[in-house]
Amino acid sequence: SQTIHQWPATLVQPVGSPLSLECTVEGTSNPNLYWYRQAAGRGLQLLFYSVGIGQISSEVPQNLSASRPQDRQFILSSKKLLLSDSGFYLCAWSVGGRVNNEQFFGPGTRLTVL
Amino acid sequence: LAKTTQPISMDSYEGQEVNITCSHNNIATNDYITWYQQFPSQGPRFIIQGYKTKVTNEVASLFIPADRKSSTLSLPRVSLSDTAVYYCLVLPTQTGANNLFFGTGTRLTVIP
Numbered sequence: 001s002q003t004i005h006q007w008p009a010t011l012v013q014p015v016g017s018p019l020s021l022e023c024t025v026e027g028t029s030n031p032n033l034y035w036y037r038q039a040a041g042r043g044l045q046l047l048f049y050s051v052g053i054g055q056i057s058s059e060v061p062q063n064l065s066a067s068r069p070q071d072r073q074f075i076l077s078s079k080k081l082l083l084s085d086s087g088f089y090l091c092a093w094s095v096g097g098r099v100n101n102e103q104f105f106g107p108g109t110r111l112t113v114l
Numbered sequence: 115l116a117k118t119t120q121p122i123s124m125d126s127y128e129g130q131e132v133n134i135t136c137s138h139n140n141i142a143t144n145d146y147i148t149w150y151q152q153f154p155s156q157g158p159r160f161i162i163q164g165y166k167t168k169v170t171n172e173v174a175s176l177f178i179p180a181d182r183k184s185s186t187l188s189l190p191r192v193s194l195s196d197t198a199v200y201y202c203l204v205l206p207t208q209t210g211a212n213n214l215f216f217g218t219g220t221r222l223t224v225i226p
Contacts (some may be wrong), residue, residue: 021211034214044158053186057212090157099214100146100205105157 002027006091006106013113019064019078021109023091026072031093033074034103035066038088049095050074086113117171118202123221132189139183144208147178147185150201154218158201168175174180189222197224 003026013019025031035047048059050067054097056066063082067075072088089109119137126132138147142146145164150158162169164185165177189196201219 036216046214046216049214088155091156097153100148100163100206102148102160102208103150103158105159108155108157111154112162 002093002104004091004104004106006089006109008109010110011112012113015082015083015113016080017079019076019085019111021065021076021111023074023076023106024072025074025093028072028093028095030071032096032101033068034092034094035074035076036090036092038090040087044090047105048076054107057060060108071105081113086111117206117215118201118217120217120220122218124222125223125225126192127225128193129191132192132196133224134187134189134200134222135184136187137184138198138202138204141182141204142202142206143165144206145182145204146202146207147176148184148205149174149176149187150203150216152199161200164214186190192222194224194226198222198224 005024007022017092033050035046037047038044047054047064048058050056050068053068053071064078089111091106092103094103146163149161150164151161152158160175162171162174164178166178166182169176177186199219199221201216
């Protein structure tokens, strides 16, 4: 069966510090991978998605970046965090191909920037 | 981009059937209608997907009229554990994530 892992579960970082969130998927190959952010009381905002190693599409301009160094690894990074980067970050995967394929979400990382 | 409109919130008593309607007036021919459920501090979970008429699974039913400009998610005999946010998405059968928009969903509160 497939599983998706995210870490850390919670993170408190000062403004201006770097960020690295990691997501890994097990039990599948060539998945589509996604990073979402959910600010307090708001909907999910798609940040990045990837259809393959080294292939990243950005949906929203921001000070965040994403990388996919391996088939089942997706990393979200920032060089300098802003207060507005606080939120609940979710990684998801789906079977490669159609955008309407079911997405499976990880447990999330709650980031607080102070 | 087939954006969706759904109620911000709904309340229901335990044991009742709940119907959440989503409007998607600009739905395209190759778009599918998908619903997700999200509990607090968790990622969304897929509930059901359909193209037309009616789809039913062990969790819910999805009713889609002939013009496909709206859809209704039906949850039979809700319990307290169904309290969650429900998202309606309209997604095409193509690659890319240009239309992947969850919005703010409908917050369903089930009352004892």
